[in-house]
Amino acid sequence: MSSAPQTSDDVIELRVHGVSGAGAEQILGRPHSHQVAGDASGGFHRPLPGYPDAKGPAGITVEAYRWSDLPSGTTVRTLSLVFLLPFMLCNVAIWMRPAHRGASGACLKALCRLLALTLTMLYVLAAMGVALDVIAWRCLPNESCLAGRPWLSWLGGRPTGLRLAVCALLPAAALGLVWRLGARPGHNFDAFHTTTTTGSAAHQLSAVGQWDSAPVVGRLRSLHVATGFTTLCLGLLVARVAAGPSALGIALLVGTAALLGSCAVLLCVHPWIDAVSNGFVDRLCTGVRTVACLLTVLVLVAVAIDPTPWRPGVGLPGYSLTGALVILVQAVLLLVLGTMVFASRGQLRGTVAGPADPTGRLDPDEMRRGLGRDGLGAGPLQGLGAPVIAAVATGLAVALSADLVFRVADLLNRRAAADGERNIGAPLGFKWAIFVFLVAAVIVLLTAIVVTLASRPARMRTARATVARDFPDAPPAARHRLYQVERTIARARFTERLELLAVVYACTVGAGMPTILLGMQELSPGVVVQRLTGIPEAATNFGIQVGSLLIAVVVLGLLVGGIFAYRTAEFRRYVGVVWDLGTFWPRAAHPFAPPCYAERAVPELSRRITYLTEQGHGVLLTGHSHGAVLLAATVLQLPHQVCGQLALLTYGSPLRRLYGRLFPAYVDDEVLCEVGDRVNWRWVNLWRDTDPIGGWVFSPHRPGRQPIRSGPPGTVDRRLRDPADVVSPPGDSVPPPIIGHWPGESDPRFTAAMTELVGKLRARHRRR
Known part of the structure; x- marks a missing residue:
């Protein structure tokens, strides 16, 4: 759609929403709007001219950028929450690693990418567990399992090799599905890719619009697809050799292992993988993928026609060993990653508390004073986010894979052992995985x-002190309303405590993953627990059933959350922030993660802002929640002559509270000061104590108190009392609402901040 015609307005407000999924009319706060640029997925909208109140405060034109459909549609989002969540979390982990240069940084990136590769292997192994181990090996030879199941019985009398080859088409199809989803873009982003950064390249955040380039993701995708197919081949060939070796099987096994090792090595050669343009590497990765596909066809044919007899066994030969080795490799990678990050935690560059300097950087004593009062200091994840989130992703992937195999085995195990037939059960290693998940969930x-309970007294004390300062003259009749505000503030301050829960879960899962070795020794969880604690085996087995049910509840919860996340306000506020935070980051580790919406949003915003300034307009950028993050990345990418015509208003901003804590290498104090410098400190950040997501950027000072930052950074943050009052205003019967994280553009204090920034832009324009 063509851009809007030039108007006589000297200042235009460009409003970027956050996690809302709201329509253009709601973002603009006007009942009628029309699109002036973009498309249905990401478009720019203005109020229809000719209607009353079409202008914003100070007579400026309001324009909204609606990007909520860019992360993905509702259906894709729902499926992604379940199937792609471990991939997304693992992909986010690579961006949470500390800012290391040289060999150390390369090692951390390699560890994250290798962990992502093992998740793809685990995905294929889970499909193999269902198709090959449970169905082809355990169920098809079992007459009681085939009874009443014509969709399986047609394979019951076939040779073992043929059964395995046919059933292997299921994991191959599952891999093809994620391959197709990863290769199919949710939206056409090609027109928004840029080749160079027009602004400063001092910070990696300034290149957000170029991160998710097609060549890098394409190379990663080719290597992951090749790894998935070689994993399938490896499982079949290990079973073939273990159940009856043959010369052809051994030769194919050696070739498959060599190909798998080549994929892992190529993944760690970062100059090749991360190159913007390298035709040789593209052809090499595509060639590896093609060889893997051809090898899979060859292995399927070889397994199907190999006349070597198969030795009987309880489970598919070698499958439990292969799965256990993959999980053990994951545990080792997590241990090494955690050790490296923890050892360098005290040497992080650019964390939220930097040394004092003449340009107004943070002073440690002042920062401790401010953070101690407001509780936004460095938390457990500060610098440790990469291993913690990687462990969470791995633990979730192992639990989902184990429960899938366990559930299918349990479903097919009707009349098990009838007439002396074999029991259709899941491998013991997966039972251990479910048991570890249950223990982690309980802990x-x-x-x-x-x-x-432990933090509630401190949170409530702070909340009461905040409410007492905000409403010193509240009448006794407002006691109930005051208590509601106190509880809201106390709940909002619990956000930082969630980091500890992630650390506990990650540590429990990481410590429990080696128990897969017990499954390899044919030791069940019930037997081991009974020997160590005396708890009856039946109780542990019941706990495993509960753990499996709990995993199913988690899956159901993700489905429900995905369905209602953008239909229900409460779901949207919490589920949406996690999803949009994860999909903001490019696919640098796992190519099957959901696509990065910033690869279109930031270049599109940059072009629109540049166009408006070229028309002679000053532009007031207003960003709520994740909209503030998009605008910060955009400002860092714009030319300096464009930034000279901008002002920035952020509210509900997670820049410091979430991004600064979780991604210290990309959103640090230096980056935030660079944003302020670029707009000549025409920046106001509004924050509330009742907000569980957003917060201050430079200083948590309150009205009437000196900021803990000297210089221009100390003028950015402005705390808003929320609610505006605890008693009903004249002519009303209810007190003002508690806004929390909601935008609140109708707040007079928001309007005052806008008017102030517009005045600065106009004053600069007059001086020109």
């Missing part, structure tokens, strides 16, 4: 209860 639940 996290107990930790959450302890942390909630």
Whole structure:
């Protein structure tokens, strides 16, 4: 759609929403709007001219950028929440690693990418567990399992090799599905890719619009697809050799192992993988993928026609060993990653508390004073986000894979052992995985209860002190409303405690993953627990059933959350922030993660802002929640002559509270000061104590108090009392609402901040 015609307005407000999914009319706060640029997925909208109140404060034109459909549609989002969540979390982990240069940084990136590769292998192994181990090996030879199941019985009398080859088409199809989803763009982003950064290249955040380039993701995708197919081949060939070796099987096994090792090595050669343009590497990765596909066809044919007899066994030969080795490799990678990050935690560059300097950087004593009062200091994840989130992703992937195999085996196990037939059960390693998940869930639940109860007095004391300062003259009749505000502030301050729960879960899962070795020794969880604690085996087996049910509840919860996240306000506020935070980051580790919406949003915003300034307009950028992050990345990418005509208003901003804590290498104090410098400190950030997501950027000072930052950074943050009052205003019967994280553009204090920034832009324009 063509851009809007030039108007006589000297200042235009460009409003970027956050996690809302709201329509253009709601973002603009006007009942009628029309699109002036973009498309249905990401478009720019203005109020229809000719209607009353079409102008914003100070007579400026309001324009909204609606990007909520860019992360993905509702259906894709729902499916992605379940199937792609471990991939997304693992992909986010690579961006949470500390800012290391040289060999150390390359090692951390390699560890994250290798972990992502093992998740793809685990995905294929889970499909193999269902198709090959449970169905082809355990169920098809079992007459009681085939009874009443014509969709399986047609394979019952076939040779073992043929059964395995036919059933292997299921994991191959599952891999093809994620291959197709990863290769199919949710939106056409090609027109928004840029080749160079027009602004400063001092910070990696300034290149957000160029991160998710097609060549890098394409190379990663080719290597992951090749790894998935070689994993399938490896499982079949290990079973073939273990159940009856043959010369052809051994030769194919050696070739498959060599190909798998080549994929892992190529993944760690970062100059090749991360190159913007390298035709040789593109052809090499595509060639590896093609060889893997051809090898899979060859292996399927070889397994199907190999006349070597198969030795009988309880489970598919070698499958439990292969799965256990993959999980053990994951545990080792997590251990090495955690050790490297923890060892360098005290040497992080650019964390939220930097040394004092003449340009107004943070002073440690002042920062401790400010953070101690407002509780936004460095938390457990500060610098440790990469191993923690990687462990969470791995633990979730292992649990989902184990429960899938366990559930299918349980479903097919009707009349098991009837007439002396073999029991259709899941491998013991997967039972251990479910048991570890149950233990981790119980420990996290107990930790959450302890942390909630232990922190509540301090949170409530702070909340009461805040309310007492904000409403010193509240009448006794407002006591109930005051208590509601106190509880809201106390709940909002619990956000930082969630980091501890993630750390506890990650540590429990990481410590429990080696128990897969017990499954390899044919030791069940019930037997081991009974020997160590005396708890009856039946109780542990019942716990495993509960753990499996709990995993199913998690999957159902993700489905429900995906369905209602953009239909229900409460779901949208919490589920949406996690999803949009994850999909903001490019696919630098796992190519099957959901696509990065910033690859279109930031270049599109840059072009629109540049166009408006070229028409002679000053532009007031207003960003709520994740909209503030998009605008910060955009400002860093714009030319300096464009930034000279901008002002920035952020509210509900997670820049410091979430991004600064979780991604210290990309959103640090230096980056935030660079944003302020570029707009000549025409920047106002509004924040509320009742907001569980957003917060201050430079200083948590309150009205009437000196900021803890000297110089221009100390003028950015402005705390808003929320609610505006605790008593009903004249002519009303209810007190003002508690806004929390909601935008609140109708707030007079928001209007005052806008008017102030517009005045600065106009004053600069007059001086020109």
